[in-house]
Amino acid sequence: MGARISVQGLTMTYGSHTVVDDVSFTVEPGEFFGLLGPNGAGKTTALEMIEGLRKPVAGTVDIDGHDPWKREPALQRRIGVQLQASSFFERLTAVEQLQTFGAIYGVGKARIADLLEEVGLSDKADSQVEKLSGGQKQRLSIACALVHDPEIVFLDEPTAALDPQARRNLWDVLRGINDAGRTVMLTTHYMEEAEILCDRVAIIDSGRLLEMDTPQALIRGLDVPTRIALAPDAARLDDLRTIPGVEVATADDGGLQLETHDPAAVLAELARREALEGLSVSKGTLEDVFLHLTGREYRA
Amino acid sequence: MTETDRAPRPLRALTIAMFKGFVRDRMTLFWAVVFPLMFLVLFGGIFTDQGASRAEVLVVGDVALIDDLPDEAREGIEEALEITRSDDLDDAVERVRKGDADAVLTQDGDEVVVQYSQADQVTAAQVQGTLRAIVQETNTAVYQGQTGEAPRFALSTEQVEDDSLKAIQYVTPSLLGWAVAMSATFGAAVNLVVWRKNGLLRRLRLAPIRTSSVVLARVGVSLVVALIQAAIFIGLGVFAFGLQLSGWWFLAVPLLLAGTLSFLSIGMLAGSVSKTDEGAVGLANFVVLPMAFLSGSFFPLDGAPGWLQAVSQALPLRHLNDGMLDVMVRGEGPGAIVLPILILLGFTVVLAAIAARLFRWDA
Numbered sequence: 061m062g063a064r065i066s067v068q069g070l071t072m073t074y075g076s077h078t079v080v081d082d083v084s085f086t087v088e089p090g091e092f093f094g095l096l097g098p099n100g101a102g103k104t105t106a107l108e109m110i111e112g113l114r115k116p117v118a119g120t121v122d123i124d125g126h127d128p129w130k131r132e133p134a135l136q137r138r139i140g141v142q143l144q145a146s147s148f149f150e151r152l153t154a155v156e157q158l159q160t161f162g163a164i165y166g167v168g169k170a171r172i173a174d175l176l177e178e179v180g181l182s183d184k185a186d187s188q189v190e191k192l193s194g195g196q197k198q199r200l201s202i203a204c205a206l207v208h209d210p211e212i213v214f215l216d217e218p219t220a221a222l223d224p225q226a227r228r229n230l231w232d233v234l235r236g237i238n239d240a241g242r243t244v245m246l247t248t249h250y251m252e253e254a255e256i257l258c259d260r261v262a263i264i265d266s267g268r269l270l271e272m273d274t275p276q277a278l279i280r281g282l283d284v285p286t287r288i289a290l291a292p293d294a295a296r297l298d299d300l301r302t303i304p305g306v307e308v309a310t311a312d313d314g315g316l317q318l319e320t321h322d323p324a325a326v327l328a329e330l331a332r333r334e335a336l337e338g339l340s341v342s343k344g345t346l347e348d349v350f351l352h353l354t355g356r357e358y359r360a
Numbered sequence: 361m362t363e364t365d366r367a368p369r370p371l372r373a374l375t376i377a378m379f380k381g382f383v384r385d386r387m388t389l390f391w392a393v394v395f396p397l398m399f400l401v402l403f404g405g406i407f408t409d410q411g412a413s414r415a416e417v418l419v420v421g422d423v424a425l426i427d428d429l430p431d432e433a434r435e436g437i438e439e440a441l442e443i444t445r446s447d448d449l450d451d452a453v454e455r456v457r458k459g460d461a462d463a464v465l466t467q468d469g470d471e472v473v474v475q476y477s478q479a480d481q482v483t484a485a486q487v488q489g490t491l492r493a494i495v496q497e498t499n500t501a502v503y504q505g506q507t508g509e510a511p512r513f514a515l516s517t518e519q520v521e522d523d524s525l526k527a528i529q530y531v532t533p534s535l536l537g538w539a540v541a542m543s544a545t546f547g548a549a550v551n552l553v554v555w556r557k558n559g560l561l562r563r564l565r566l567a568p569i570r571t572s573s574v575v576l577a578r579v580g581v582s583l584v585v586a587l588i589q590a591a592i593f594i595g596l597g598v599f600a601f602g603l604q605l606s607g608w609w610f611l612a613v614p615l616l617l618a619g620t621l622s623f624l625s626i627g628m629l630a631g632s633v634s635k636t637d638e639g640a641v642g643l644a645n646f647v648v649l650p651m652a653f654l655s656g657s658f659f660p661l662d663g664a665p666g667w668l669q670a671v672s673q674a675l676p677l678r679h680l681n682d683g684m685l686d687v688m689v690r691g692e693g694p695g696a697i698v699l700p701i702l703i704l705l706g707f708t709v710v711l712a713a714i715a716a717r718l719f720r721w722d723a
């Protein structure tokens with residue numbers, strides 16, 4: 061079986077402003093695919109053209125042989141969508157939302173309790189949406205996208221505006237969706253999120269697709285140094301600078317930072333000097349990839 | 361899929377979701393349903409109190425029954441009836457028709473004739489009852505005094521076709537028209553704007569249902585709400601304020617349904633051009649309130665200048681009110697609803713076509 065989603069030369073303009081510029085990629089069945097980019101990059105516009113909500117100015121979208129813009133019910137029943145703005149029936153409870161969406165997709169109530177359990181909202185089943193927190197709304201919105209057990213799920217910034225803990229909890233939910241065999245396409249402006257969740261990531265900026273690969277390959281492709289962080293009083297900055305292999309050493313309120321291309325030697329020397337307090341080591345991240353690709357800091 | 365796990369039809373589910381959203385919204389519920397009801401209670405209360413006053417009877421020409429009464433008997437009667445003399449029979453009947461007086465009393469030989477208006481049946485009964493008692497007592501007195509003579513007076517009654525209606529008779533259908541106009545217009549306008557603003561319209565666009573299902577669900581909700589309002593208004597009118605319904609009153613139902621459709625299309629129009637729900641409410645108010653005044657929902661238009669009456673013909677609520685007054689309290693039959701319903705449906709078609717043109721899925 062070939063690609064589940066195939067996008068060719070996708071383009072969108074508003075007036076003279078091209079917000080999605082000749083974007084092409086394919087998504088395989090069961091893949092977790094991420095569109096990563098800063099605010100205004102064109103992620104939502106691209107995703108909504110793929111969902112069939114906006115008509116591309118140029119280019120084609122193909123989902124299992126269907127053109128989503130035709131909005132065929134047969135295709136729509138296989139697709140679950142979560143739009144960027146949570147869209148609910150006002151003043152209905154969580155259960156009622158799911159029942160209504162379920163009925164619209166022609167499925168009964170059997171899965172609703174399980175679904176609420178899955179997104180961790182069992183105790184909010186009878187709360188009206190207006191009384192849910194931001195994170196709870198996001199989770200309910202995802203549950204609404206899953207109510208008819210779709211094969212393909214589109215999620216537009218599902219973890220936006222969540223605190224780090226809530227974001228981590230939601231990642232588990234999203235991973236579960238994909239582990240169940242579904243193809244998931246997600247947009248995000250969190251590098252870390254794309255790195256942790258996605259099988260492949262497409263980095264877009266100003267409407268253009270800059271790079272696309274697995275997060276590991278993207279990072280490996282860069283010649284970025286390893287960063288070593290230490291507690292503020294683990295060592296003296298001047299002493300650290302004398303260690304062979306250390307290229308940069310800086311200090312700030314959070315502690316001491318080293319950069320090196322030879323982490324093994326540097327770590328061994330730190331251990332010999334008993335200067336490992338508060339140690340953490342990180343290889344490059346997608347943020348470095350973005351910096352490398354655009355020449356500017358990532359501004360999520 | 362088990363028997364208990366059959367999915368409700370999409371249209372039904374949407375309708376239920378919309379209905380719940382409507383009745384759980386206290387503000388809309390207050391303005392669209394409770395507020396008009398307060399007017400009914402207010403008007404009904406004021407005019408029911410007035411109804412307890414003496415009935416005004418116009419006596420035209422020589423009526424021996426009244427003229428020959430002894431003074432004590434006369435005083436007793438005047439507690440129940442306010443008796444006024446009049447020289448002009450036509451003028452007197454006209455005053456009854458207009459509701460300025462309750463009955464005209466004349467005497468033709470030994471026959472005493474009461475002409476009364478059906479507009480206020482309670483007063484009409486009071487007048488007839490009192491007069492019947494007087495006739496009977498007078499007859500008895502005469503019979504006892506002058507043995508052998510047959511009863512002298514006979515009472516006959518005639519109904520005067522009335523133009524006027526007692527307050528509750530008038531305000532129940534007219535305020536009901538206003539109430540339905542409010543709930544249908546507000547409901548549709550707010551619903552449309554809220555769903556567009558929160559993205560639900562776009563979300564539903566990606567769901568396997570037709571656009572018409574969304575519209576039909578709204579129509580269903582508004583029709584049900586209109587029928588509930590009618591039940592409350594008519595029930596309160598009849599049981600609390602002595603509203604007298606005429607025979608074909610239930611023809612108000614098709615009228616109300618047609619009216620609801622035209623107000624829905626006004627609401628859709630307001631919702632299509634408004635960006636915020638506050639804006640939609642403001643616009644709906646801006647349309648419905650003047651329309652209610654000009655359609656005679658709060659007071660009759662009889663005294664209004666001709667041009668105002670002409671303007672009011674251009675308003676759907678005017679035709680709904682006219683039709684409902686005809687069948688609910690003026691005793692008219694099926695013929696009276698045909699034209700209003702056709703006009704209301706005409707409004708619906710035109711307004712809905714404009715609303716469809718201005719409709720937007722996106723904010």
Ligand SMILES: Nc1ncnc2c1ncn2[C@@H]1O[C@H](COP(=O)(O)OP(=O)(O)OP(=O)(O)O)[C@@H](O)[C@H]1O
Nearest residue numbers: 074079097098099100101102103104105106144249
């Ligand atoms: N309906 C529209 N009319 C005009 N311009 C639009 C419209 N929708 C989006 N844009 C513009 O297109 C660009 C891309 O917007 P888009 O919403 O796709 O970005 P995004 O990557 O999803 O951003 P975010 O992370 O903030 O959600 C932006 O510059 C935006 O202003």
Ligand SMILES: [Mg+2]
Nearest residue numbers: 103104105144
């Ligand atoms: Mg976006």
